[in-house]
Each structure stands twice: as structure tokens, then as C-alpha cells.
Amino acid sequence: IAGITQAPTSQILAAGRRMTLRCTQDMRHNAMYWYRQDLGLGLRLIHYSNTAGTTGKGEVPDGYSVSRANTDDFPLTLASAVPSQTSVYFCASRREHTGVGETQYFGPGTRLLVL
């Protein structure tokens, strides 16, 4: 069982370039999330998707977009990267967006450096 996979593992990106971070889960979870983790700030929610075909904005959505064409995949796109988007990005999923007792599972993360 793979759980959640993220690609790439790490990336160095020139400012202004477009980048898509990939996230795939094999647990058939309906809800998926993207977080960024920054030193001293913990994890902050960027975007979420309660089910395939729907998405929503989290705490820090500016500069990012997402899509959810199917249950398994939830890519995060930086249309024009800026240095402040240097961070570690985590994808997460849970079985349903309701049912607050559900465990949220996390991928291994993508480390992004924008120069």
C-alpha cells in the first residue's frame, strides 16, 4: 500500500517559472489537502478538495491553484513562482471531508526552492 505519493521530492525553480507539484493517493479518499510548512509557522492550508470535481481555498491560497479531475490526483500549480513560495509542501487526504474523527494522512512532502 503506497498511501500518498508526491513528486518531485525536491526542486529548485527559477522565479517566474510555472511548476506543478503532483499528489496521488491510492486509498480512494474523497477529501484531499495541500499544506505548506515553513519554519516557525507550522503547517498552513493552501487549498482543499472535499470530493472529485470540487476545490476550495484554504488559509494561504494566493499564487496557487489546484484541480481535482478524479479521486486519486490533486495537483498543485504555481503559475509564476516567487521566492516567498520556497517551502515544504505536503499533500494530505482523509476518507471523507465530514466525520471529524477521520484520520488525515500525509504524503512525504516536496521541498521547493525558488530563486
Added chain:
Amino acid sequence: AQSVTQPDIHITVSEGASLELRCNYSYGATPYLFWYVQSPGQGLQLLLKYFSGDTLVQGIKGFEAEFKRSQSSFNLRKPSVHWSDAAEYFCAVGDNSGGSNYKLTFGKGTLLTVNP
């Protein structure tokens, strides 16, 4: 709005010593509380969670946490720390209002160093 405070940014303990990591939350209703651990270069792994019932919950790797409503706290404990416990620990509160905006709010984390 819900919030989580982890007052200790960094804690150092000796191997074999006891450990307590503090977590305070702010939430208007009954909270749903979680502790996650993040080993260096890894993603987050759930240690334990509290929804209702017994206020002392047991988790993996010998960890436990106690929910104290009167203190708005959910402190993580372990009687004897192992070197492999060195990691960053995150407390989180889940929004239990249901609907479409469920999310976890995380504290900023406590980094645990274990001395041999």
C-alpha cells in the same frame, strides 16, 4: 476561530527521561485533538487522537496524551524517551462543525532533541 499553541519551540531531554510536550487550544465547542510526529525529512505521522470518552488516550510508540477541558490542554507524554523519538511534534485541532469547511489547525511544532 480555532487555534493551537505549543509553548515550547525546542525541548532537549536525555534518553530514558520522561517527556511532556505542551499543547493548548482555543475552540468554541468540544475539540477534536491530534498529535502528529514528523521525523527529519519525512511527512507527518499520526501518534494519537481524542474525540470523546476517556480523557487519557494511548497512541503509538508508547505515547499518551491527556485532554483537560478546564485547562484547554492536550499534553503529550512518554515515560521513557528513546533516541529514535527525536523529531518535531505537532498538535492539531479539528473543526467539528461539519459541513464543507472541515480543516485541521496546527500548532507551530515542538522540536525534540534526545541526548544519549
